[in-house]
Amino acid sequence: MENWGISIIVPAYKSANHIGKCLFTIQKWSYNFNVEILVGVDKCEETLNWLKNNLCLLKSNIRVFYFNENIGPYVIRNSLVLYSKYDDLMFFDADDVMGTQMIGSTLLTLKTYDSIRYKYYNFIDGTDYFDFKNLTINNDFSHGVFGVKKKVFYELNGFQPWRCGADSEFKERSLAQCYTCCNYEIPVFYRRLHGSNLTMNNDTGINSPLRQKYREIMQTKRVNNDWSNPDKLQIFDNIEIK
Numbered sequence: 001m002e003n004w005g006i007s008i009i010v011p012a013y014k015s016a017n018h019i020g021k022c023l024f025t026i027q028k029w030s031y032n033f034n035v036e037i038l039v040g041v042d043k044c045e046e047t048l049n050w051l052k053n054n055l056c057l058l059k060s061n062i063r064v065f066y067f068n069e070n071i072g073p074y075v076i077r078n079s080l081v082l083y084s085k086y087d088d089l090m091f092f093d094a095d096d097v098m099g100t101q102m103i104g105s106t107l108l109t110l111k112t113y114d115s116i117r118y119k120y121y122n123f124i125d126g127t128d129y130f131d132f133k134n135l136t137i138n139n140d141f142s143h144g145v146f147g148v149k150k151k152v153f154y155e156l157n158g159f160q161p162w163r164c165g166a167d168s169e170f171k172e173r174s175l176a177q178c179y180t181c182c183n184y185e186i187p188v189f190y191r192r193l194h195g196s197n198l199t200m201n202n203d204t205g206i207n208s209p210l211r212q213k214y215r216e217i218m219q220t221k222r223v224n225n226d227w228s229n230p231d232k233l234q235i236f237d238n239i240e241i242k
Helices: 019-028 045-057 073-081 102-109 150-155 166-176 209-224
Strands: 006-012 035-042 062-067 088-091 115-118 121-124 146-149 181-184 189-193 239-241
Touching (some): 006 073, 006 102, 035 073, 062 073, 088 102, 102 115, 115 166, 166 181, 166 209
Parallel strands (some): 006 035, 006 088, 035 062, 115 181
């Protein structure tokens, strides 16, 4: 029998100011479904302490994992998939806010498709995400936030262990290997814009040397039509569970 439900994996670095709203909205809209939330704290004591001090205010379907090295969001995602209990996965970001339809739409769509990506609203940190005067609809589909069947994730050996851009590589690799993806046209979550976003900070931002390096790797893959998987699922196995 299918293990029906969804495991939502949330990497968290310097997220103490945002993760409460993230987790609250995931739980708010998960009441009709089987949902577990796996939070991976990427060697940030401030975020870990916030979770320790506030988990009592949240429901019991949250599990917190502390990574004692700063390894980046993609190896955290790879690692936490091993602890997930449901057949469907969603990757979500600790600074984003979940909308009403996201969980139900994902579970329904993954009955037919191998993965799902979403439209979303942008809002600037410090403004209210529910105030539509402050929102803009992103015209692209999400890269880092998406749903996927766990079976497919394992078949692809997960994410490359990059510091940024590995979600885009995963998407292109999965499509090149003929896995199906639904691009869901209705915005279903709210993306918070702030200076520490992977796409905005100096180290991993859109114009950073590191991201340019990964773009060049991707372009080589396209030219050579070589979308081979990593040799194995690359994980970090020294996890302290809190």
